[in-house]
Amino acid sequence: MIMPRVTAVLTAIVIALPAWAIDIQEVTSPGGIDAWLVADDTIPFVALEVWFRGGTSVDPDGARGAVNLMTGLLEEGAGDLDAQGFAAATENLAANFGFAAYRDSVGISALMLTENRDTAVDLLRSALIAPRFDDTALERVRGQVLAGIEGDAQDPDAIASASFNAMAYGDHPYATSGDGTQESVTALTRDDMTAAHGAVFSRDNVVVAAAGDITAEELGLLVDRLLGDLPAGAAPLPGPAPYLLAGGTTVVDFPTPQSSVLFGHRGLERDDPDFFAAFVLNQILGGGGFRSRLMQEVRVDRGLTYGIYSYLALSDYAPMWMGQFSSSNDLVAEAVAVTQAEWADVAQNGVTDEELDAAIRYMTGAYPLRFDGNDTIANILAAMQADDMPVSYVEDRNAFITAVTQDDIRRIATRLLDPDALHFVVVGQPDGLMTGN
Amino acid sequence: MLRRAIVCLALMSAPMAVSAAGDVTEFQLDNGMDVVVIEDHRSPAVVHMVWYRVGAADEPAGHSGIAHFLEHLMFKGTDDLGDGEFSDIVEANGGSDNAFTSWDYTGYFQRVAADRLGLMMEMEADRMRDLIITEDQVRTERSVILEERAQRLDTSPGGLFNEQMRAALFMNHPYDTTIIGWRHEMEQLSLQDARAFYDLYYAPNNAILIVAGDVQPDEVRALAQEHYGPLAPSEGIVTRERPAEPPHTTDRRVVFTDARVANPYVSRMVLAPAREPGDQAGAAALMLLAQILGGSNVTAVLSRQLQVEEGRSLFAGAFYNDTSYDPDSFTLINMPVPGVSLAEAEADLDRVIATFLETGIDPAQFDRVKFQLAAAQIYAQDDVQGLAREYGVALTSGLSVADVQAWPDIIAATTIEDVMTAARRVLVDTPSVTGYLSQPAEIAAVVEADAPIADATTPEEATQ
Numbered sequence: 001m002i003m004p005r006v007t008a009v010l011t012a013i014v015i016a017l018p019a020w021a022i023d024i025q026e027v028t029s030p031g032g033i034d035a036w037l038v039a040d041d042t043i044p045f046v047a048l049e050v051w052f053r054g055g056t057s058v059d060p061d062g063a064r065g066a067v068n069l070m071t072g073l074l075e076e077g078a079g080d081l082d083a084q085g086f087a088a089a090t091e092n093l094a095a096n097f098g099f100a101a102y103r104d105s106v107g108i109s110a111l112m113l114t115e116n117r118d119t120a121v122d123l124l125r126s127a128l129i130a131p132r133f134d135d136t137a138l139e140r141v142r143g144q145v146l147a148g149i150e151g152d153a154q155d156p157d158a159i160a161s162a163s164f165n166a167m168a169y170g171d172h173p174y175a176t177s178g179d180g181t182q183e184s185v186t187a188l189t190r191d192d193m194t195a196a197h198g199a200v201f202s203r204d205n206v207v208v209a210a211a212g213d214i215t216a217e218e219l220g221l222l223v224d225r226l227l228g229d230l231p232a233g234a235a236p237l238p239g240p241a242p243y244l245l246a247g248g249t250t251v252v253d254f255p256t257p258q259s260s261v262l263f264g265h266r267g268l269e270r271d272d273p274d275f276f277a278a279f280v281l282n283q284i285l286g287g288g289g290f291r292s293r294l295m296q297e298v299r300v301d302r303g304l305t306y307g308i309y310s311y312l313a314l315s316d317y318a319p320m321w322m323g324q325f326s327s328s329n330d331l332v333a334e335a336v337a338v339t340q341a342e343w344a345d346v347a348q349n350g351v352t353d354e355e356l357d358a359a360i361r362y363m364t365g366a367y368p369l370r371f372d373g374n375d376t377i378a379n380i381l382a383a384m385q386a387d388d389m390p391v392s393y394v395e396d397r398n399a400f401i402t403a404v405t406q407d408d409i410r411r412i413a414t415r416l417l418d419p420d421a422l423h424f425v426v427v428g429q430p431d432g433l434m435t436g437n
Numbered sequence: 438m439l440r441r442a443i444v445c446l447a448l449m450s451a452p453m454a455v456s457a458a459g460d461v462t463e464f465q466l467d468n469g470m471d472v473v474v475i476e477d478h479r480s481p482a483v484v485h486m487v488w489y490r491v492g493a494a495d496e497p498a499g500h501s502g503i504a505h506f507l508e509h510l511m512f513k514g515t516d517d518l519g520d521g522e523f524s525d526i527v528e529a530n531g532g533s534d535n536a537f538t539s540w541d542y543t544g545y546f547q548r549v550a551a552d553r554l555g556l557m558m559e560m561e562a563d564r565m566r567d568l569i570i571t572e573d574q575v576r577t578e579r580s581v582i583l584e585e586r587a588q589r590l591d592t593s594p595g596g597l598f599n600e601q602m603r604a605a606l607f608m609n610h611p612y613d614t615t616i617i618g619w620r621h622e623m624e625q626l627s628l629q630d631a632r633a634f635y636d637l638y639y640a641p642n643n644a645i646l647i648v649a650g651d652v653q654p655d656e657v658r659a660l661a662q663e664h665y666g667p668l669a670p671s672e673g674i675v676t677r678e679r680p681a682e683p684p685h686t687t688d689r690r691v692v693f694t695d696a697r698v699a700n701p702y703v704s705r706m707v708l709a710p711a712r713e714p715g716d717q718a719g720a721a722a723l724m725l726l727a728q729i730l731g732g733s734n735v736t737a738v739l740s741r742q743l744q745v746e747e748g749r750s751l752f753a754g755a756f757y758n759d760t761s762y763d764p765d766s767f768t769l770i771n772m773p774v775p776g777v778s779l780a781e782a783e784a785d786l787d788r789v790i791a792t793f794l795e796t797g798i799d800p801a802q803f804d805r806v807k808f809q810l811a812a813a814q815i816y817a818q819d820d821v822q823g824l825a826r827e828y829g830v831a832l833t834s835g836l837s838v839a840d841v842q843a844w845p846d847i848i849a850a851t852t853i854e855d856v857m858t859a860a861r862r863v864l865v866d867t868p869s870v871t872g873y874l875s876q877p878a879e880i881a882a883v884v885e886a887d888a889p890i891a892d893a894t895t896p897e898e899a900t901q
Contacts, residue, residue: 042479044815045816047819076735084736084741087733087735091733094809094811094813096816111816113812113815136745140745140748143748143751143774147699147751147772150700151700153699154698156592255696256591256697258588288533289528289533290521290525291528296521300521300577302580303576303579303580303581303584306581306582306585306587326584326587328583331580358528358529361529362528362531363531365529365549366532366533368480368482368531368550369480369532369549371480372482372821373479373480373819375819375820
């Protein structure tokens with residue numbers, strides 16, 4: 001019998017957890033650029049995250065996909081190095097550079113060894129400041145992007161996402177894929193690359209985070225070296241997206257034995273006073289793990305899916321409450337019905353005290369465990385800055401979670417959870433589901 | 438200056454890997470359970486893993502998928518814990534848990550605050566011997582694994598193609614069967630199948646405990662003695678002997694078509710040896726070969742020639758599985774640009790490989806690859822869960838902790854000649870399976886008619 005001891009440990013944890021702290025330094029470079037740092041010299045490398053607000057949503061009119069293609073070309077030749085020269089130089093330093101374009105930001109990630117960090121920073125700087133956009137590289141990467149677009153057209157998850165976005169967001173950039181279309185990407189020119197580069201990279205829309213073997217002083221110099229020559233004045237950011245999708249179901253016919261389902265309705269902004277109540281409620285409803293309502297009802301009790309999740313999608317211009325799963329064509333109608341029923345049940349009846357306690361215990365216990373490596377810490381620090389959160393958030397966050405009460409949960413459930421507003425996009429050949437409201 | 442850096446790092450990488458973060462301690466409990474402790478004191482977390490030396494390649498014939506199905510059922514209940522309570526308790530302690538199955542191993546892990554380690558051991562030891570499963574749970578969970586198969590394989594042409602490639606490559610060894618199982622056999626998996634597999638293989642003398650994070654070895658030893666020590670070993674555990682492959686004497690071909698294929702490609706697989714206890718040099722040469730041929734999207738032999746210089750490929754690369762219990766595979770892949778047929782892509786692959794075998798390896802590229810592999814040892818210390826997993830895979834593949842720790846030095850000592858010898862072995866001397874993944878011919882014809890650069894009479898059609 002191990003239960004009594006298990007219970008004893010469960011009771012003890014509330015006392016055990018708060019003894020945790022992480023030292024985040026706010027650094028301002030000599031040139032006036034802010035950066036956050038967690039210094040730790042255990043392993044001789046630094047993880048650096050440099051994020052530029054805007055992302056693919058600042059694509060110029062008629063040049064959809066320009067920011068994405070431009071980002072893909074940063075490592076394909078810079079300064080006096082062509083694509084092969086740049087790659088060989090990076091390999092000589094054993095540096096890892098990553099360049100990625102998202103809806104709301106373009107992110108640059110770097111892992112650099114302490115022993116050659118200055119050289120690595122110079123190389124990264126050349127990619128950022130002086131990319132060549134050579135014709136041969138442009139054509140090669142364009143081909144890769146076009147192949148990716150072809151792939152998405154055959155991928156049920158990607159089709160579901162594209163269909164939802166197209167119906168939901170009107171004329172806003174969120175309505176279309178940041179990768180662009182076959183037509184728009186085929187038409188992109190070197191001038192479009194230069195324009196996209198100018199639109200994205202500026203010293204006044206950047207957040208910088210570092211973790212690992214570097215001091216605050218060294219980071220300040222690094223940041224000035226890397227970003228000091230960027231111009232001020234990024235492209236204007238798009239405004240809020242409209243949300244045009246009423247409740248209902250859209251079936252997209254696709255020949256596959258298992259349907260992909262994406263569903264959602266409006267959510268809330270991160271600075272909403274009830275954000276933490278919604279955050280905790282989502283954990284209970286469909287946040288990761290096996291204990292959530294949706295996982296329990298749809299997977300564990302009925303075997304209708306391998307996994308089902310809900311999440312607060314906190315994108316900058318269309319905060320949403322979304323969810324997703326896949327179910328075989330003969331099971332998906334039941335899975336949709338069970339999902340709607342759970343959504344309705346929580347909207348009407350809220351959650352139990354036990355569910356609320358368990359969610360708070362999980363979320364507060366798991367939070368410190370996230371800060372477990374230079375790479376992950378640098379990412380967390382960059383995300384916090386991108387969300388305009390203060391350094392003190394890491395200390396206060398668990399208190400915000402613990403403060404969520406049943407009253408808060410009922411209020412946010414009544415306000416936001418609306419089974420009639422949920423729209424399900426089903427990609428496949430589902431039995432017993434048709435497009436309709 | 439660069440050369441000096443390379444020498445420094447090659448010399449320093451091994452000691453750094455075991456001293457900075459990642460001190461490794463190993464011992465064995467009296468009941469035969471192996472224990473490995475990897476220290477990382479940077480954060481107050483710990484990863485607790487139990488690996489069983491059993492996987493899909495150990496399943497009884499006709500019951501494919503039972504190793505993975507049992508892995509799912511292990512979350513149901515025991516004599517002490519109700520259905521799902523294991524994960525509930527982990528979550529209530531701020532932890533996360535999951536499990537994974539491969540051909541050679543089945544692993545269970547939790548990631549929690551370090552002071553919860555004893556509780557995790559208590560629960561994991563409990564379900565090692567006291568699992569209770571019901572017919573209802575088996576029926577529902579079987580539906581879940583069928584949904585998992587649909588999600589991982591049946592909705593993915595690439596996944597289904599790879600399943601067929603392995604079935605063709607392995608003519609006798611159970612690596613021919615997909616880990617999750619063939620659908621028709623999964624549908625028949627029973628409580629008795631799961632129970633028999635569990636009773637035979639889940640025992641301390643068939644398990645490896647790996648604890649990684651903010652812990653001291655002595656503390657782990659005491660907790661392991663307390664929780665796992667009392668478990669009785671199983672009499673039925675014997676050294677694994679799977680049916681061996683006969684010599685591969687002829688090249689074979691697989692043509693797989695699916696309407697959902699967006700980017701057709703050609704794949705070539707050959708049987709290849711893996712790291713052996715005390716004998717890892719051959720595998721090190723093959724691992725370096727895969728890096729030289731396909732380790733970079735720009736500077737590797739295949740990508741440089743076919744993607745960058747000729748613009749005939751969207752992707753060209755090489756893959757090698759260096760760690761497995763029995764010999765596994767070495768794979769070349771070439772995904773041509775639209776307008777280049779798969780037969781032409783295969784010819785491109787042959788041509789670049791032939792040139793490579795003639796001209797050999799550029800020493801500058803060889804130095805870069807080795808320097809990157811040495812640096813990877815440093816970056817790997819940032820992810821203690823990844824390190825734990827590396828040890829788990831190695832130990833369930835028959836390697837020792839000493840083998841794992843010797844691996845970087847063996848890579849560093851490998852010469853260009855060693856790599857070329859390995860290259861001739863897998864690229865010339867071993868018959869291969871070549872596979873085409875494409876859309877059905879009639880759809881391919883329509884697509885090609887729309888593409889101005891397509892050749893209407895491609896050799897690809899002749900091979901079908």
